[in-house]
Amino acid sequence: MHAVILAGGKGVRLRPYTTALPKPLVPIGDQHAILEIVLRQLSAAGFTSCTIAIGHLGHIIRAYVGSGSRWRLRIGYSTEESPLGTMGPLLTMRDRLPEHFLVMNGDILTDLDFADVLRAHQESRAPLTIATYPREVHIDFGVLTTEERRVVAFTEKPSVDYRVSMGVYGVSRETLTPYTPGLPLGFDELVLDLLKAGNPPHAYEFDGYWLDIGRPDDYDRANAEFTTHRSLLLKGA
Template identity: 35%
Template sequence: MTSSTDLSVRPGTSIRDALSRLDRSRGQVVFVEDADGRLVGAVSDGDIRRGLLAGATLEDAVDRVMNISPATVPPTATQEAVDELKATRGIRVVAVVDDGRIVDIVGEGERIATPLPTPVVLMAGGRGQRLYPITKDIPKPLVPLGETPMIDIILGRLHGQGFRRVHVSVNHLGHLIEEHLGDGSRHGLDITYLHEPMPLGTAGAMAQLRDQIDSPFVVMNSDLLTDVDLRRMLGFHRDAAAHATIGAREYGFEIPYGVIRRDGHRVTGLAEKPYHSELVSAGIYVIDPSALQLLEHDEYCDMPTLLSRLMDDGRSVTAYEIHEEWIDVGRPEDLERARVAWERRGR
């Protein structure tokens, strides 16, 4: 990341001084920020040349030649979005803006990795019964792929996407998870715990976060091996103005028989081993904090129940299709598939 201090001036700064800043920084743009640090414009050497040709002088304020609609992205932007913006606008520098203020600048050859304020809730309280006896003495999130526990892989990917605040719900053998993760500093994260006095389902523990979260947050199961771009999912959720977004995955299966179509007793058609597909929940969600008001402390509540409450209340629930790698490590065969995928990456 490039420092915004090196590439910013105040309104009223002369074009000469802005040009000098451009030259010293070797950048392609100078951003104009007001006294409160809010972005009000940007000036490139091209803007300055066009302004001088139109009659401006080097002593005029930079306001006269600045672009009042500079290229910016939110902190949740993906690298793909940054690259596309650069290509579309023919620029090399993009400002990352949050609440009107520059929080980072992605220069030429740099990648966006802006730390996000967005919290993540990892649901890690389940018993992992389908993996028994593996999970008899070890909680499922600590089951290793190779030598690395699943939850470490998940946390590493969260950190790589810019997330820093994680709440982990724990119940079954939860003390082992807490001992392993600690405060999260080993992963570069701030980890706190939601203790379930009894199994509370896939949503119940979140009632403990009521009045603690004031922006959309991510919820995901702690037994997923996935490359899903959560920054893009957050952007989708915000663009849709949704109260909840469900990460959805296509699940298909072949019926191993010839299927008969009929009208009463009359056969109207035959289909040999047809393929059927549905969108299923991928165990990843973006939730608006207002949804937490629909939960009661220590109430058992699964995520489908919470989402149904939102829809019954007339609130918007959207589906975000996941096309990246995604393995739900629920059964022994899924665990083996996840281990093969992890080893294939050489990690």
């Protein structure tokens, strides 16, 4: 089983923590980098190889991770010379990827079963599988529904339930065929293209632990919760 970790972003929203370190290497719990936790999880789940897409401060990631042998993984690298979006880096390595593989952001903490996501993707025969997580959004205002300048409905401070993308995907190499290597390709563009073509992605629903470390508040929460969730995140690793 093969995984691609997207680790080329500048981590602008997480500054100042990412001024000197790439976001996947910021420490969690004063002991582990985010990327180390992810690599340990992938190894424990049965993955044997991994490609890390690097860009900003990528040489530091190379120096830290090396060949991946300490996690019993064969790790290679793909360098992003200019921003290519979420899915664009996959195009430059397309010919080196297996028929089905896992793709994930390098800045998430979760106890998601990565191997099961890939298995579900293969079984679904869908072009793309998206791991999804429930989110509840509270609206702090009274919400009006209007038609032709008339108020036809009113709801006081409603809550809206969504399922959001976790930044973990099962991808089939064939799905990338229509796109040109070296050009940017966003996750949103890919999903909209698949929907337009009548070939919708498969949803993998997950309700466990998930934290996207995108902002300083998220990073502070991750550190505060790591002691409690350490055995959950590193079980079997």
